[in-house]
Amino acid sequence: MNAPTTASRTPFIIILILLLAITGVQYFFNFNGLTASAAMDQAQIARNVARGQGMATNWLRPIQMVSGSTRAGLNPFLSDAQIREQETILAGQGESLVNPEKFNPYALRDTRNAPLNILVEAAVFKVAGVHKFDLWSMTGSSMIYLPDRIVAGISCMFFILAVLSCYYILHQMFDVTIASFTCLTMILSNLFLQYATSGLPQMMMLFFFAWGIHFLSTALQNREEKRKFLMPLIYSSICFSCVCLTGWIGLWPMAGFLIFVGIRFKPHGLYCIPGLVILFLLLAYPVYINRSLSGGFFGTAYYTIFTGLTG
Missing domain, CATH: 1.20.930 (Transcription Elongation Factor S-II; Chain A)
Incomplete structure (x- = not known):
């Protein structure tokens, strides 16, 4: 193969500058906080992982509530009166209605999300110290939640890595023209830019x-x-x-x-x-x-x- 020339490197440099500039504008000026419920869900699970609580979610999921309570020995389809009656009987025997080690309605073990993105976010939270309670509050005049910025920053990082990877791969498989055109389409796509800061x-x-x-x-x-x-x-x-x-x-x-x-x-x-x-x-x-x-x-x-x- 011929050695890369200045002319062959120019399209890549242009792509890189556009990528960083447009992603930066999207992240620093157009980002107004997380809006996707799935992104918020994964972020709060990542927070719990960073705090050493495991893949626990604070979101109430009815189907998981039913499954978890059933496996813990509680019939969720009983009436309130029947549940209270069971609770009274068990309390008299020194037992609780639900074993909290098997089922905790306030910290359900997540079985819905794939773990890799959550673990990456949790690692970043741990390094940044955002897992500490006193840092999970709105401070100053900013209306954007600090952890939201961190989650969006992780998405932006992978967007940049994905575009650069696509350029390299398409350049290897085809030529610089196809690689440049494809990456320009990705960078200038509003949908891609929305995903880049979505936290998804x-x-x-x-x-x-x-x-x-x-x-x-x-x-x-x-x-x-x-x-x-x-x-x-x-x-x-x-x-x-x-x-x-x-x-x-x-x-x-x-x-x-x-x-x-x-x-x-x-x-x-x-x-x-x-x-x-x-x-x-x-x-x-x-x-x-x-x-x-x-x-x-x-x-x-x-x-x-x-x-x-x-x-």
């Missing part, structure tokens, strides 16, 4: 998805050139598994990836096995937690995964 995990998902495609393309190229392609496939499997850990809806592209690898690489079906193993290893702990809390492999995340299919 989409930008993190895009980042891992882009690198999953890159490593898959590398594996295909290596195969055509009779070179080793197993390691790129493993890297691609890790990236697509991280997409799943960022948002459970990512299980669908992961399924497509495994089917494609199983068909495209011979012997058929053999090279999708490492991807399945990596997926199971990375999902083992979240699935175990969800099953122990809800009785199902994905808990209430089931309704996220199958939204639009099962009603």
Whole structure:
């Protein structure tokens, strides 16, 4: 390959300057706080993780309240009079109606959200010290909640990383023109900019998805050139598994990836096995937690995964 010239670096420099400038304007001037309920939900779970309380949510979710109370030994469908009667009988025996170790209505164990974005936010909260109670209050004349800015900043960081990754990957796969045009479309897209400061995990998902495609393309190229392609496939499997850990809806592209690898690489079906193993290893702990809390492999995340299919 020819060494990069000043002319070939110019489009990248322009893209980088536009990316930083427009993202900066969106973050510092157009951001008015988190508005997406899912982003707020993940942020308050991340706060609890940073405080050492685990993946606990302070949001009341009726379906999870019913499931949790049932598993704790309380029938949630009893009338108020019957519940009070049970409570009185158990109090006389020195017992409580609900075992708080199994079920705490004020800190439900979350089984809806994928953990990766929450854990990243929790780590940043811990480093910044925002997990401390005295810092979770509105101070000064600013009308924007400080932790909201931090959550939006994490989204912005992954938006920048995703765009730069797409530029590099498209430049490798095609040419500088396609890479520049695609990245300009992303930077100037109002929808992308809204996601960039939304606090939602989409930008993190895009980042891992882009690198999953890159490593898959590398594996295909290596195969055509009779070179080793197993390691790129493993890297691609890790990236697509991280997409799943960022948002459970990512299980669908992961399924497509495994089917494609199983068909495209011979012997058929053999090279999708490492991807399945990596997926199971990375999902083992979240699935175990969800099953122990809800009785199902994905808990209430089931309704996220199958939204639009099962009603």
